[in-house]
Amino acid sequence: MQPFTILRAPAAPLMRSDIDTDAIIPSREMTQVGKTGLGSRLFANWRYIDVHQKREERAEFVLNQAPYRHAQVLLAGENFGCGSSREGAVWALHDFGIRCIIAPSFGSIFRANCLRNGLLPIILESTTVEKIAQQMEVSNGSASIVIDLIACTVTDADGTNYPFSIPPQQREMLLRGLDSIGLAINRLPEINLFHENLNRQQPWLFAGHLKD
Amino acid sequence: MILKPRTLIDKLWEAHSVADLGDGVSLLHIDRIFLHERSGAVALRSLKAAGRTVCRPALAFATIDHIVDTETGRGDHTKFSGGSEFIRAMRNGAGDFGITFFDINDARQGITHVVAAEQGIALPGATMVCGDSHTCTLGGLGALAWGVGSSGIEQALATQTVEERRPQSMRIRCDGRLTADVFAKDLVLSLIGQFGASGGAGFAIEFTGSAVRALPIEARMTLCNMAVEFAGFTGIVAPDDQTIQYVQGRPYAPQGALWEQAIKYWHGLASDDDALFDRDLVVNVSSLAPQVTWGTSPQHVVSTDGAVPDPGAAATGLTDPAQRLSMEAALRYMDLTPGTRMGSIPIDAAFIGSCTNARLSDLREAAAVLRGRKVAPGVTALCVPGSTEVKRAAENEGLDRVFKDAGFEWRESGCSLCFFVGGDNFGGARRVISTTNRNFEGRQGPGVRSHLASPATVAASATLGRIGSVRDLNTP
Ligand code: SF4
DSSP states (O other): OOOOOEEEEOEEEEOOSOOBHHHHSOGGGOOSSSSOSOGGGTTHHHHBSOTTTTOOBOTTSGGGSGGGTTOSEEEEOSSBTBSOOOTHHHHHHHHHTOOEEEESOBOHHHHHHHHHTTOEEEEOOHHHHHHHHHHHHHTTTOOOEEEETTTTEEEOTTSOEEEOOOOHHHHHHHHHTOOHHHHHHHTHHHHHHHHHHHHHHOGGGGOGGGOO | OOOOOOOHHHHHHHHHEEEEOSTTEEEEEOSEEEEETTHHHHHHHHHHHTTOOOSOGGGEEEEOOSSSOOSTTOOSOOSSTTHHHHHHHHHHHHHHHTOEEEOTTSTTOBOHHHHHHHTTOSOTTOEEEESSGGGGGGGGGTOEEEEOOHHHHHHHHHHSEEEEEOOEEEEEEEESOOOTTOOHHHHHHHHHHHHOTTTTTTEEEEEESHHHHTSOHHHHHHHHHTTGGGTOSEEEOOOOHHHHHHHTTOTTSOOHHHHHHHHHHHHTOSOOTTOOOSEEEEEEOTTOOOEEEOSSSTTOEEETTSBOOOTTOGGGOOOOHHHHHHHHHHHHHHTOOTTOBGGGOBOSEEEEOTTTSOSHHHHHHHHHHHTTOOOOTTOEEEEOOSBHHHHHHHHHTTHHHHHHHHTOEEOOSSOGGGSOOSSOOOTTOOEEEESSSOOOTTTTSTTOEEEEOOHHHHHHHHHHTBSOOGGGOOOO
């Protein structure tokens, strides 16, 4: 995974609350058993006029506008990524080029999926997110913000700094581009001991057909 | 030593915490893993490609629910092009790794969350993950169960662990008692309406109180099913005698001496009396009326005798501009104007199905309304049992006849039109009343407008041809 350290970029404002993963990627857009090639399908229902045929772009949709066609940062209202656990939502954002999403809150599975794929979900106060969105709109998308995962700060277009928090292990994973599955595999001896112990305490959990 | 009083979630979390990874993140042992062809197939393929293996295949189960057709005579072929690839990948993957698999024609096939309870795979006090957000359904049994993405499933398979940040604790105490025509679905919709679709963000929610104790296990699963619609990490109801009775004798439930040991442990699984919750909510449910959603978020909900609200009205008390934008977008998408009586909204289709409301008790509640009645002319009506086992049990008591006589189509089990995958659709119907859990834009098909309600309300609306509850029906 690509490490995340410091990013300076414009931030595309998509300031609705409760943007669900069905909106981020409609189920019918995930046509293959795999994780790749979903960028063109991101927000398909909002991005295209006729999703079934020509897929002509809807000019008013933010990611179709010149400054944001290659956006790396997304600003959104609260509860971004709520709903379905589909990781395709994160794969589509990632494939499109999004590296960081800033919102007042996130769907919890979506947030976990982001971390597993090297995307940084940042929680800031809704007034702050609104303020950054306004800076972007006033500047017609020419302003940039700075996201610094080393210092754990976001600097808006006026130079104001906002700290954000992220658990150290998750920060470390993003900074170094590590894969959490690999990290857990390294702990297998410890996990197996734990399993044996749990089996002694709650033997009904792993009995009968469930014994390996 | 005096132990700090703990919540039920604390106890389950601590009993499964393999390692503390700092700042509230734990590496949790996972007791059960469930896969379906949508996220599971990708997880297994990716696992294989990475040269990794399944750590304890005996603890993993898989079935086919999301993409499989639900018409009689179905097979691997699906109306959704590319669907059969997911089915085969799931089957082959399960075979490669020795995972127990309930295939299309297996009597145990069905929606994962329905099957996990029915087969005794999910147990009180056990941890469980599935690559599906509604895994929280199994909190109704007192399991600590939650949804993860495909990579989460991959990790659970490869290591029997997943890391999660420990959620804050919330208790929702529901006092009083639901009236006979008001159900768990109405309760959970009204909770989301009151506290907001992100009201549970960052919390694991324990449902307690006399109204919850009185709920049968299947209804508790309906309640916990929608914890994720409340943005909760998961929902749970402490196990009690009802739970134990429900679990007893199920195929994968413990037996004999182990069963005795298990129930002793389960009896002790409750939050300590003086445990502190980060958030405590109390509602009284005695005067709750049947609920129905008007918009595109489950929080957009009113009683069936209510009206579409006005986003501009001060009464709605919206302080967040993004919230108001969402409400306005919802009105546009739903093609509704503020002030419209819910009872005056005509419907084109009625759907009874999903992991929220397609267990046997749900079908009974709907059938009780439909018996001796007919679906209104022009309304497409569909019943899709939550599992093949539910279907068989329903047929045993003649419920299929009731549905068919009323004019409902009676299907094979699966997720079906709970969501639109690209094949099956409502045949041009625009406005659907549905027992499912998500009314998101396009969730049930491009342009389809979904109104969520209980099985009884969906059945009543199907016969009325408009939104309405059993309270609007004349005696047949
Ligand atoms: S029934 Fe609907 S909500 Fe439940 S698992 Fe299937 S698609 Fe998801």
